[in-house]
Amino acid sequence: MGAAAERVTEALRQDVLTGVLAPGSRLTEAALAERYGTSRVPVREAVRALAADGFLELRPNAGATVAAVPVDDLADLYAVRRVAEGITASRCAQRVAAGRAEGLVAELSGIVDAGFEALAQDRPAEGARLNAEFHAAVARGSQAQSMTMVLRRVSERIQWAYSTTVAQQGKRAWTEHRQIVVAIAAGNEVRAGQAMERHIERSRASFHTGVRER
Amino acid sequence: MGAAAERVTEALRQDVLTGVLAPGSRLTEAALAERYGTSRVPVREAVRALAADGFLELRPNAGATVAAVPVDDLADLYAVRRVAEGITASRCAQRVAAGRAEGLVAELSGIVDAGFEALAQDRPAEGARLNAEFHAAVARGSQAQSMTMVLRRVSERIQWAYSTTVAQQGKRAWTEHRQIVVAIAAGNEVRAGQAMERHIERSRASFHTGVRER
DNA sequence: GCGTCTCGGATTGTATACGTTCCGGATTTC
DNA sequence: GAAATCCGGAACGTATACAATCCGAGACGC
Structure with missing residues (x-):
């Protein structure tokens, strides 16, 4: 282009x-x-x-x-995202275990550190950007092209619905991110996938609360 | 356009x-x-x-x-498809139960009948078309726009990988389709979703066999 | 007064022209 | 002889011009 x-x-x-x-x-x-x-x-x-x-x-x-913001489809989008992100996290761990993901762990760790810093300095916009960056990096690192494609669309639609409310990345989110990186660094594909799925599920739950509070 | x-x-x-x-x-x-x-x-x-x-x-x-045919991503694509199609089937049942899906059951039944007929007359191309039609109709009937969008892309990519082998719709597939329609017609969202998920899983399994046989 | 038909403005859809960028081969130099 | 450089052709990227289509306002008829 x-x-x-x-x-x-x-x-x-x-x-x-x-x-x-x-x-x-x-x-x-x-x-x-x-x-x-x-x-x-x-x-x-x-x-x-x-x-x-x-x-x-x-x-x-x-x-x-x-178009209309897809508020009604949010639950569906989260269900797909949960599966897709679980897969990408798992693939990252696989690649690390196989020694084929040089630099990936360092990249993810860097983003997580930056995320905690943004949190400490109370800069929510920066935190939201880093959050998206983290998940995008996991998708890229998985080398699963189809999932990366699907996830980009799904995540953007979720973000769209998010944008109508106040987006906030809590401390828990970054703690969970760190746990995911640890599992990936250990090359543990099962734990990485499960940790990511739990993370997405909690993200959905907290967002749902936010929507209902409106 | x-x-x-x-x-x-x-x-x-x-x-x-x-x-x-x-x-x-x-x-x-x-x-x-x-x-x-x-x-x-x-x-x-x-x-x-x-x-x-x-x-x-x-x-x-x-x-x-x-681009390269996404053979390596097939397992991932099926995982996403399974979740997404489970959701659309479930939504169809919900809508039927609420009386908001006039004509949907008739449409699906018609496709299934045609599918059995194509099977009896041994017209695999027609069968493949009807198969795609069936799943597209379920997606439309669910009124879940985001899922319909995601599914179109995922299904096309699966079909692309499929096209390099011989696509065949067995009798079991159409029997399962019929079971899904029955669950939808009954307005049973749980059973509809589960039936669809099992159907996709079996579809994946039989395709996997086909690929390995190449 | 209400519905319908027609006409005009506005907007998208397509074609063509031109500028810009990139790739590959030949030449030059070390 | 090998590598870097330069140049020419080819393809994409953008702008502009024109044609086809659609929507709405107004007039007309009922």
């Missing part, structure tokens, strides 16, 4: 995910082109890409609208 | 899924434009769409190549 197209795609994705462009908003290619300072061609590419990810709905010859 | 773009996307998808365009093949937009009788613009759209689904890999300014 060209530079402009990529830039527009990411900008538009952020604007949708953060709610700057509210669900139901009607988007015209011309307006987006002016908003992001480019022509309609890169805009088209971005719109198509986000529609494929389910963030936009588009009707033939009638433009695109921001 | 315009008519031309949609046509090219589906044609290209079929050509990749059926192996007409072998993995590793290098694709240029100009060549595809000529092949499908249109200009480069709809071709670009199709290429981008298939790349997003993981069928093509594209490097900036250097064109697209057909």
Whole structure:
């Protein structure tokens, strides 16, 4: 993808995910082109890409609208995410045990340390970013391409629902992250998978509370 | 999406899924434009769409190549599919129990009947089509949009791996389909979900055998 | 007054033109 | 002889122009 197209795609994705462009908003290619300072061609590419990810709905010859936040599907998304992330964590442990994941443990440890630091300094935005980074790193490290693909979409949709409330990464989350890294570093695939599944499940539970509190 | 773009996307998808365009093949937009009788613009759209689904890999300014068939990820894909399809079947039963799924049971029953007929007449291609149709109908009927989206991608990737071997729908598959429909018709969400999960698991097992026999 | 039909503006869809980037081969140099 | 460099062609990336399609406002008829 060209530079402009990529830039527009990411900008538009952020604007949708953060709610700057509210669900139901009607988007015209011309307006987006002016908003992001480019022509309609890169805009088209971005719109198509986000529609494929389910963030936009588009009707033939009638433009695109921001889709509804998938609050009703949250439980489903978490169920899939739990399985998929359990697999990726398990694969990471396998690769470490086989000596084929040089640097992975160090990378994950670094993210966890940074996460605790963000927590101590009370910077929730940084913590949320590091949280996403951690799970993305596990997915990459698993070398399971299909799962990485599926997870990116699922996680983004969960994050989208999250964005309507206050996202907060508690101390427990980072403690659990650390436990997962320990299991991966030990090359224990069973424990790594189980630890990740429990982590996702608790994440779901705490989020569910947050939603109900609204 | 315009008519031309949609046509090219589906044609290209079929050509990749059926192996007409072998993995590793290098694709240029100009060549595809000529092949499908249109200009480069709809071709670009199709290429981008298939790349997003993981069928093509594209490097900036250097064109697209057909990706590798995800044989190594098959176990992972089946694990996700099992959970996701269990959920959709369960949702169908819920909706039937609530009286909100008028016509769904009839639709599913019709597909199952057709499947048995294709089986009796020994038309494996028709059987494979109906199999995909059955699972797609369950996904639609569940009204779980996120799961439908995830499942489409996962199922297509599984089908892709399948296509390199001989796809065959046995009698057992259609018997299981019928059991799933019965559970849905009864509005029994637990049994519907479990029946679907078992069905997917057996499907995976029989496919695994097929792969090893190659 | 309400429904329907038609027409005009607006927006998407496609084609073409041009600039930019990348890859591969030939040349040059060490 | 091998490696690095440079150059030419080819393909992608973006912009612009034009055609096809759709939606809504207004007029007309009932």
